[in-house]
Amino acid sequence: MARKLLLVAAAAALCLALAVPAARGQPAAAAPAPKAAAGPPNVTAILEKGGSYTTFIRLMKSTQQDTQLNSQLNGTSTGFTLFAPTDSAFSNLKPGTLNSLSAQDQVSLVQAHIVPKYYSMDAFDTASNPVRTQASGADGPYTLNITATSTNQVNVSTGVVTTILGNTLRSDMPIAVYSVDKVLLPYALFGPKPPPSPPPAAGAAKKSPSKGDSSASAEAPAGAGDKPAGAAPAGARVAGWGLAALVAAACKTPSSPTPKTPSKATPAAPGPAAAAADGPAPTNVTAVLEKSGKYTTFLRLLHESRVDTQINSQLMDSYNGLTMFAPTDAAFAALKPGTLNSLSSQDQIQLMLYCVLPRFYSLAMLSTLSGPVNTQASGADGPYKYRIKPSNNNVNISTGVNWALLSTVVSKDFPLAVYSVDKVPLPTELFGPKPPTPAPAPAPAPSKSKSKKHKKGIAEPPVADDASADDTTTKKAAAAVGAGVSRWVAAVGVVAGAVLAGGVF
Template identity: 80%
Template sequence: MAMVAKRFLVAAALCLALAAVPAAMGQAAAPAPKAAAAGPPNVTAILEKGGSYTTFIRLMKSTQQDTQLNSQLNGTSTGFTVFAPTDGAFSSLKPGTLNSLSAQDQVSLVQAHIVPKYYSMDAFDTASNPVRTQASGGDGPYTLNITATSTNQVNVSTGVVDTTLGTALRAEQPLAVYSVDKVLLPYALFGPKPPPSPPPAPSKKPAKGDASASAEAPAGSADHPAGAAPAAARAAGWGMAALVAAACLFSQIAASTDRPRHRAHPPPHPHPPMASTRLLLLATLLATAAVMAASQKNTKPKATPATPASPGPAAAAADGPAPTNVTAVLEKSGKYTTFLRLLHESRVDTQINSQLMDSYNGLTMFAPTDAAFAALKPGTLNSLSSQDQIQLMLYCVLPRFYSLSMLTTLGGPVNTQASGADGPYKYKIKPSNNNVNISTGVNWALLSTVVSKDFPLAVYSVDKVPLPYELFGPKPPTPAPAPAPAPSKSKTKKHKKSAGIAEPPVADDASADDTTKKAAASATGVSRWVAAAGVLGGAILAAL
């Protein structure tokens, strides 16, 4: 019976030891936080990781293109390709090159380094030149010529500079970032400027008494310029007169030759009169031909320089529907002059038109009327920097197409183009009596009319300018400076704590280091219990 009891105790001890080991292992390893869902790539983080793109990062931030690109990466179907110049590329520019550019030109410079399509290194073989950039808009300048060589190199040319792609900082959908050792200077900004057109030649004064020169002629068409019709009429009149004269002479000659010969003695020289008549007829015909030739020479239209013919409706139909142009949509309504000017100055209109060509989710715009801008306090827009004006324009655009019925179903904060992936600059949208009320935290506006409702662009007129809270909200008060610590009066080596010096505040939330320390302490305590259980089991086995 004693032997059975001892075996039972040994088995129980071993079970306790084995049960403690998994528990100790589970407590020793602190529960790792759940991995966040992989979101869209962040172009700024990629460049910062590269380590030598400080100037390009600063330009992207000052022009708000980092926020814009991160926002577009959230809903793109075609992806993007960025050519990132190194700090060495910017330092090799002539001094003052960047400072000579306006804020709008700096936006265009950054956008000229972004292609609205994802290209892997192998896909550059299929690139169709010229390649459109973000600065190109629908079909504008700021294009690139990209060629792949047989040595697996890719050359990029702007018409001003040529360079070769370097290392790939990232080459996964939806974003590819390639390093370049030269700044891609757009031809539209840095190319040779065309010479100024010469002044128009002074018009010759008509001579006195020339009634035909002073008389006003009706304007002609492109094929028949003004004055061509009277000249042709005069030429036709002279030609007709010459033909009539020739006919009269010919009839007289015929009558003279058909007259019966009743003279007894014919004239001694019958042939000379006939020869002179023929010479007269020939001279008349030659004069007529000369008059006709002169009239054709005078009425020949002047050559005009050939202009490229615009594609007709048939060509447009063959190429498919024309892309949506936000400028044309707003100009058609005629009451968004100020908004259009701000969109153009900030280059946001070009950005939107470029995005509409490849957009999978579409866009929604809240367009303030001219009356809405006129209702602002004087100096409101002038107090904003160029970067803040860009943010204000991006704040009026939602990175997704919303019909009016879809807007009424939205709840919670809604991202804008100024929000980036998930930043500030958001709206609170609420339905209001079969309409929609948008709130910025500073003011609210009511959607009045629908300017455009067809995908990929919805445009709604608003009666107030949406003022972002981040720009126009109350600024937090400036914290008061901390009082200087009182000097300690103790002169001994062992300094006592001064009553006037406050202890450092203890954080309410445990940091990551504190959590690690607590987990390690817990694991140490459990490991001691496991060791004790093992010693106990060994002692029991030895007793047996």
């Protein structure tokens, strides 16, 4: 008996132990492992999901910066950060602001919202100002000042406007997207313009330089004797909004004015370019190609598609560098007539981006590559690729449609390597065989006549052509009424005839 009671108690204890978790609620299930991304992120899809960035999406598409940014996301190791102005931010602009910009300035406006480096919200604490953007102009890259406060607030300033980062639309490598409630107007486009130079006084006689001073007078900048040595050159503009440069200029102690007639021993004052140059000039892909003189068609296409601006912006702040395959004018002349005109503007952009690899490769590095190599062009199935194979002391590149030989090294200095190719690389995605056209659907069988031969002994209901059942019923009722009226009229006629025959009247 005691043994039975002991077994019952043990069973009850086991049931209680199993019931307690159920009473308290089941433990939370382990979070599922993150799914592998189906492909590189699409910036348009990210903004469309946010729901209030219609104007910015339209501007990105009209300047084709959405395609270029998506292409860059395919092969980046440093990532990107995008500041996306809301629709209300654009509504708050002065009317006509966007329409007053040229097509090139609209490209620069969009690129001024893109930083060629991934920043999480925490990483802004250590951002080194000024932060470069993808946009650039004659005076260098457009920049931003980004500061994080102790209250986890991040401020972004262009020198023209200042705003606070809003919602985080995406914060996963390779791109972070943050909402801003103001359009980031670049200082280079919307900052104060220098006053126009006053016209020369009428009848002012030019002083001839004194003998022996011709070299000093030719090298000194105009008006150097009227300015303190610490003053900025006339018309000079600082990259970005240049607050540090303005403060530094203001803090300099002006030296004594330059004498009007310098002696032979006095060194010539340095020109504005020499004074402003504190490092090597940034690499410019247009200048590299123009120097050779045999890439006129390629340069024209780069400019028309605005890919040249994009490449120069990347070169401003590139950690990996770029490699370009430049087809010669003879390579374009050898194409089948109408090849370029058959491409849409979007496909022409992809053709140009296909000539760019998102990394610097020396000739020796290219000789060691194996397998497919990504380019900056991309489509629905991912980045367009090359097959690169060494050939004796040279390199062949294969597109799947044609192959080209690297013939000349145009530039070999980081961050840009440029190699001349004797054929225009034609990507498979644009020039490869198209899938067969599906066979047309068979023609429908001719409809059978509505009149049917009735089988003997089988009654079939009549088929209504156009009239509905209600119409048929109405017609039958009308026919019945008409028949009744006819019978009544006939009867009245008979009675009347009989009365007349009887001589009632």
